[in-house]
Amino acid sequence: MRGLKSCLWPSWFPVSRKVTSEPGDQRFPRVVPAGDSAILIELGSEVDPGISSMVFALTDLIREAGLNSDLEVLPTYRSVLVYYDPLVRSYAEMFDAVNGALQGLAEPTNANSSLKIVEIPVVYGGDDGPDLHFVADHAGMTDDAVIELHSGTDYRVYMLGFSPGFPYLGGLDERIAAPRLKTPRVSVPAGSVGIAELQTGVYPNAGPGGWRIIGRTSVTLFDVNSSTPSLITPATKVRFIPVDEHD
Amino acid sequence: MSMTKTSDGGIHVMRCGFMALVQDQGRFGFQELGVSVSGAADKEALDVGNILVGNPPGSAALEVMLGDFEIEFIESMMFALTGAETDARLDDVSVGRYLSYKAHAGSRLSLSNVRQGLRAYISVQGGVDTPKILGSRSTHIASGIGGFKGRGLQPGDVLMVGKPEPGDEYVSRCWDGDELPADELTVRVVLGPQDDEFSESGIQTFLSSTYVVSDQSNRQGLRLEGSAIESLNGRYDIVSDAVVNGSIQVPGDGKPIILLSDRQTTGGYLKIATVASVDIPRLGQASPGNRITFSAVSVEESQQLFIERQDKLLTSINEPVGDQIFLRVDDTDISVGMAVSGSAEAVVLDGIAYPIIVDEFIPDE
Numbered sequence: 001m002r003g004l005k006s007c008l009w010p011s012w013f014p015v016s017r018k019v020t021s022e023p024g025d026q027r028f029p030r031v032v033p034a035g036d037s038a039i040l041i042e043l044g045s046e047v048d049p050g051i052s053s054m055v056f057a058l059t060d061l062i063r064e065a066g067l068n069s070d071l072e073v074l075p076t077y078r079s080v081l082v083y084y085d086p087l088v089r090s091y092a093e094m095f096d097a098v099n100g101a102l103q104g105l106a107e108p109t110n111a112n113s114s115l116k117i118v119e120i121p122v123v124y125g126g127d128d129g130p131d132l133h134f135v136a137d138h139a140g141m142t143d144d145a146v147i148e149l150h151s152g153t154d155y156r157v158y159m160l161g162f163s164p165g166f167p168y169l170g171g172l173d174e175r176i177a178a179p180r181l182k183t184p185r186v187s188v189p190a191g192s193v194g195i196a197e198l199q200t201g202v203y204p205n206a207g208p209g210g211w212r213i214i215g216r217t218s219v220t221l222f223d224v225n226s227s228t229p230s231l232i233t234p235a236t237k238v239r240f241i242p243v244d245e246h247d
Numbered sequence: 248m249s250m251t252k253t254s255d256g257g258i259h260v261m262r263c264g265f266m267a268l269v270q271d272q273g274r275f276g277f278q279e280l281g282v283s284v285s286g287a288a289d290k291e292a293l294d295v296g297n298i299l300v301g302n303p304p305g306s307a308a309l310e311v312m313l314g315d316f317e318i319e320f321i322e323s324m325m326f327a328l329t330g331a332e333t334d335a336r337l338d339d340v341s342v343g344r345y346l347s348y349k350a351h352a353g354s355r356l357s358l359s360n361v362r363q364g365l366r367a368y369i370s371v372q373g374g375v376d377t378p379k380i381l382g383s384r385s386t387h388i389a390s391g392i393g394g395f396k397g398r399g400l401q402p403g404d405v406l407m408v409g410k411p412e413p414g415d416e417y418v419s420r421c422w423d424g425d426e427l428p429a430d431e432l433t434v435r436v437v438l439g440p441q442d443d444e445f446s447e448s449g450i451q452t453f454l455s456s457t458y459v460v461s462d463q464s465n466r467q468g469l470r471l472e473g474s475a476i477e478s479l480n481g482r483y484d485i486v487s488d489a490v491v492n493g494s495i496q497v498p499g500d501g502k503p504i505i506l507l508s509d510r511q512t513t514g515g516y517l518k519i520a521t522v523a524s525v526d527i528p529r530l531g532q533a534s535p536g537n538r539i540t541f542s543a544v545s546v547e548e549s550q551q552l553f554i555e556r557q558d559k560l561l562t563s564i565n566e567p568v569g570d571q572i573f574l575r576v577d578d579t580d581i582s583v584g585m586a587v588s589g590s591a592e593a594v595v596l597d598g599i600a601y602p603i604i605v606d607e608f609i610p611d612e
Contacts (some may be wrong), residue, residue: 032440038491038548040440047486061447074278074489076513081489083275086524086550087557160281161487164390168487205390222280224380224392230280246504 018184031098036086039094040174042079047170049128052158054082054105056235060102067094075234076159077168117154120202120217121243122193124150128216135178135212147242149173149215150193154237155200165204165222165230169238172200184210191217191242202238204230218246257408258371260400261355263313269375269394269406269477270508274310274383278512284492286508288366288466291560295424296370299327299347301417306409307384308359309400311367313414317357318369320350324408325372325417325599331364331532332589337393340602343588345422346567347372348600363426363430364532373409387509389467418598419503421588424563427529432539434505434530436495436520436548441485445497446518449477453519454541458503462535466509467534468496475501476519483517490514492504493522493530495541503532523549525556568595 034040041058042164044051059075062068068117071083085096124147125132136143155169162168172195180196185208188194192203194211201208204221221231232238260267266576270293273286286291287310297306309318314333318327327347335342338354344367350356359368359421377395386394395404411417442450458473476497481498490496494506496516505522506514507530522530525543533539544552568584575581584595585605593600 033437033521033546034440034489034491034518035437035493035551036524036546038489038521040489042440042488045486072275072278074512076489077486079488081491083491086553090550091546159487159513160279162281162511164277164280164282164392166281229277229282229381234279 020126028124031102033091036091037207038081038083039091039098040079041098044078044106047077047158049053049156049170049171051078052156052170058102058105059234061104062098065101067097067101076161077199079223115156117239118157118236119234119239119241120193120221120231121247122151122217122240123244123246124193124215126240128192129193129214131178131181131194131212132214135214138178139176141175142180146176146214149176150195150200151242157232157234157236157238159234160230160232163203163205163207164224167201167232167238169200172198178212180210181212182185184208185213188213189216191219191221193217202232215240215242216246256352256405256408257376258309259319259321260317260355260402260404260406261319262315262317263400265313267309267311267316267400268386268388269307269377269384269400270310270313270429271374271384272305273381273508274381274387274393277381278489281512282381283387283390283511285385285393285466286383286587287368287510288384288508288532289330289364289368291528291556292366292368292531293370293600295345295422296327296329296368298561299329299345299420299422300325300370300372301347301411301439302370302372302374306370307377308368308370308375309406311358311369312365313327313605314358314367316359316367317355319355320352321405322408323350323352325349325419326356327370328358329368329370329422331367332362333358333367334358334360334362335367335591337602340536340604341591341600343591345591346586346593346600347417347419347595348602349419363428365534366531371408373411376407376409385464385508387551389509405487419567419586419593419595419600420564421561421567421586422563423565424559427526430534430537432526432529432533432537432577434539434541435523435544435549435552436541437523438520438543439518440488440521441517442519444479444482444485445519446477446479447470449479450519452476453503454543455606456540458536458539458541460533460535460539464533464535466507468507468510469505469539471505471539472513473502476503477501484515487513487515488518490518491521493524493527495520495522496517507531523552525549525552539572566598567593567600568598 073079143210186211194212270287273284295499456474458471567586571584
């Protein structure tokens, strides 16, 4: 963004991510307008647990500061978006307020230790996971080995998006990465657990899908009639627990 | 005129040719869980419609795309048409836009032949009262959330209507604000958040070209045809970032996509600019083939434009009638006047407009 005010950053902030004058460089962190009703704090441009920890810490700080009354704060892989009402606050006021919140951002100590773990019971293979054999063949290992690797990791929830309750998870073992289907299925059952390249995820709702489905959970992941509709929320980790049959 | 108001009932959908949806201001508060905002594509039309029928802001209305739509009012109620210009009739009598009328129980309102714009809004006093899902009545079709059973309206559907405040004697209102054209748009934008990822010539292309709305457009976004926009290093994909109403994404083919109400909450393409809030409602009326050019404004200018427009919306609401005659009928005083809304006339009895057919109307003086 051209011609923006500079802002102060906490002294611990990684120097390599500070604004540089080199053209074409990634220039993070930075605070920029996303139109006239939202302000965006970009903390990086890559998938990285450290950036993610800062995103969630900053999200909390902004919520606590009450900068935007009842409007939304939206954390993503790389940034925090803060909505505000331009009839109530100007961009300059929001910029100063966001900058103030940034000063309270503490250095992340351990990016992984404090996140709540959401356990998802999964029946792997069979009708619930029609692509388990494919993933195993592709990886050159047994079905059981795929299950062991897939359920043996706690996956960081970087953000939710794509559809209600759909989590973007990080941390899949690269040995069980697998290509997407060439032709997506017309409908994948709700609760299906899939792999696409280095991503793994679970479909909260039935719908079309191109991921390799290795299992399914019968847990309700998204309930529109609840005030806390999503079982999986940002700033948590997901652990898949292999079970023999659905409850 | 004496009206008896039945205690229940609402709106009966008789015909629905293309797409009609229940929409309010949108579903806020759950974007971090991946829940799309949705909401009226032309929020200005929704807002004005609500004011005209005396509803609080955010009440739900019917968003009717391309006309070919008919409803029956099960009970008598105030209604107003805003947004796209259609051939609208209440029981075969023309009704105009931007004027609130009273419809009798059993009367039928039909919309056909869109003349300008794309989406017409039918607002009713009390608001369309489908269940609130996650705080909103807006329909998001892709996720099947909200509105009437999470889907577009179909013939036979019966929609409840909220009850106005008891003793609320609401009279007709009209709006004489200037409507914004939709077919030849100059859209003001605030550059960024990722405009620095485009080359100088890419920015030039974006701000100097004329783009055409493609037929691949919908409530999720407008896909534009026209000159490809060059990024700085040939890269257009980014690690997913939040998007807002009016975000202009540029995918690998270099052709911009303007995200609208039904957008997903995040996106993985560079965003060159964001449409000024004042101009977003017009995009909700843009049809395939409409031409769009972009002009850059500062974020401060963009906010000022929005503030001025909101003020103007509210100060353009008037009573619909100037010259009135006062009569005494059966010991009751009534006032009678005429109002004109577009090509349609209305008679105004005690402040309430009813559509009528007038062969020849010559004012007194």
